[in-house]
Amino acid sequence: MDKSDTRQRIIEAARRIFLQKGMAGTRMQEIADAAGINKAMLHYYFRSKEQLFKLVFAEAVKEIFPKVEKALAGDLPIREKLLAFVRAYISQIREHPFVPLFVIHELSNRPTEFFMEPEKSGAPQKMLQKLMQEIIHAQQRGEIPDYPPQHLWVNILALSIFPFIARPLIQQLLQMDDKAFERFLEERTAQVARFLDQALRIA
Amino acid sequence: MDKSDTRQRIIEAARRIFLQKGMAGTRMQEIADAAGINKAMLHYYFRSKEQLFKLVFAEAVKEIFPKVEKALAGDLPIREKLLAFVRAYISQIREHPFVPLFVIHELSNRPTEFFMEPEKSGAPQKMLQKLMQEIIHAQQRGEIPDYPPQHLWVNILALSIFPFIARPLIQQLLQMDDKAFERFLEERTAQVARFLDQALRIA
DNA sequence: GTCTATAACATGATAGAC
DNA sequence: GTCTATCATGTTATAGAC
Numbered sequence: 001m002d003k004s005d006t007r008q009r010i011i012e013a014a015r016r017i018f019l020q021k022g023m024a025g026t027r028m029q030e031i032a033d034a035a036g037i038n039k040a041m042l043h044y045y046f047r048s049k050e051q052l053f054k055l056v057f058a059e060a061v062k063e064i065f066p067k068v069e070k071a072l073a074g075d076l077p078i079r080e081k082l083l084a085f086v087r088a089y090i091s092q093i094r095e096h097p098f099v100p101l102f103v104i105h106e107l108s109n110r111p112t113e114f115f116m117e118p119e120k121s122g123a124p125q126k127m128l129q130k131l132m133q134e135i136i137h138a139q140q141r142g143e144i145p146d147y148p149p150q151h152l153w154v155n156i157l158a159l160s161i162f163p164f165i166a167r168p169l170i171q172q173l174l175q176m177d178d179k180a181f182e183r184f185l186e187e188r189t190a191q192v193a194r195f196l197d198q199a200l201r202i203a
Numbered sequence: 204m205d206k207s208d209t210r211q212r213i214i215e216a217a218r219r220i221f222l223q224k225g226m227a228g229t230r231m232q233e234i235a236d237a238a239g240i241n242k243a244m245l246h247y248y249f250r251s252k253e254q255l256f257k258l259v260f261a262e263a264v265k266e267i268f269p270k271v272e273k274a275l276a277g278d279l280p281i282r283e284k285l286l287a288f289v290r291a292y293i294s295q296i297r298e299h300p301f302v303p304l305f306v307i308h309e310l311s312n313r314p315t316e317f318f319m320e321p322e323k324s325g326a327p328q329k330m331l332q333k334l335m336q337e338i339i340h341a342q343q344r345g346e347i348p349d350y351p352p353q354h355l356w357v358n359i360l361a362l363s364i365f366p367f368i369a370r371p372l373i374q375q376l377l378q379m380d381d382k383a384f385e386r387f388l389e390e391r392t393a394q395v396a397r398f399l400d401q402a403l404r405i406a
Numbered sequence: 407g408t409c410t411a412t413a414a415c416a417t418g419a420t421a422g423a424c
Numbered sequence: 425g426t427c428t429a430t431c432a433t434g435t436t437a438t439a440g441a442c
Contacts, residue, residue: 043425105308154373163357174328195354
């Protein structure tokens with residue numbers, strides 16, 4: 001078994017377990033078992049648990065921070081652009097449903113520097129600021145209601161992400177089994193789009 | 204120092220730390236320090252870490268599962284009722300901002316039985332089913348758009364809870380410092396109400 | 407009820423043979 | 425590169441004095 005393969009298997013196993021149990025809840029032994037190797041190998045490829053965690057975490061952050069830039073980059077009208085974002089973002093999260101809760105949980109009680117080099121102020125942030133301007137301009141032209149842009153943006157994020165974060169809570173409250181929840185998720189994109197579209201109509 | 208006082212101090216310290224760091228991330232030593240006693244006392248009052256955790260967790264669950272039944276109980280028109288819920292729920296979460304993320308995180312990867320005696324199907328669930336019926340009836344009377352009730356309910360929950368769960372993410376993305384985020388939260392109730400109100404208007 | 411001391415075990419990390 | 429064996433430390437929990 002050549003080097004890169006083992007290394008890759010470790011990363012994948014670590015990702016799976018870290019995402020579900022978090023840094024504090026994960027045991028190196030469990031990662032080793034899942035990767036089909038032993039603990040010593042983990043420390044051979046990655047010096048420490050923290051280093052392995054940082055690798056997994058950094059990848060997860062990239063997935064949760066809107067890298068859905070394609071949807072936001074074009075010059076569509078604002079309504080279509082926001083709807084396109086919802087579709088692209090929900091689609092992406094569906095492929096990695098554990099990422100949002102993992103990132104948010106690990107982000108809590110950690111200094112900013114841990115997950116972001118302070119040099120670059122971040123591409124997603126800049127793209128968002130540009131979007132905020134577009135929203136304001138569209139509002140000035142009377143194309144959408146004048147919600148404060150930050151609230152509008154949080155609303156869109158909330159509608160898109162929340163079901164994946166709060167799955168156990170939702171299933172309990174609405175008495176859905178796993179199959180019912182899967183159906184719910186399949187409908188989700190269309191339903192969020194419709195709800196948002198309605199909220200963006202001019203009074 | 205009489206018994207109930209020490210016991211209470213332990214519970215409060217445990218709550219504070221469990222809520223922020225979760226079960227796996229919490230050390231009994233830290234709880235003892237926060238309560239101003241030593242570890243042995245924790246085991247004197249509560250047999251084990253798990254038992255202490257279950258106590259804290261059960262209390263938190265009661266706070267996150269809509270105990271805002273007053274807002275849902277009356278016979279207001281459906282729009283007013285939903286808006287009243289939003290106001291009551293956000294207000295309650297603001298008093299315990301760490302509860303939602305804590306409950307959701309600990310709920311993940313735990314069997315249902317852990318947090319809910321299977322006998323009683325749960326007051327919140329029944330109240331919600333009743334609300335679902337009210338929504339359907341209001342839709343049949345053409346008072347609000349015919350969003351599937353489950354999606355509408357999740358949307359309302361998402362708009363209300365998400366900012367508290369995703370605070371670090373939001374602050375990073377929107378470049379808010381703590382003061383800016385506090386202001387954001389103060390505006391939140393009104394903004395969610397407005398957004399929801401708009402989404403509930405008849406086309 | 408409260409403390410100190412310590413047992414019993416789990417866990418991250420390393421040494422060294424192959 | 426991979427393994428076994430082991431160290432060093434941390435953590436839950438208990439024993440026993442006061």
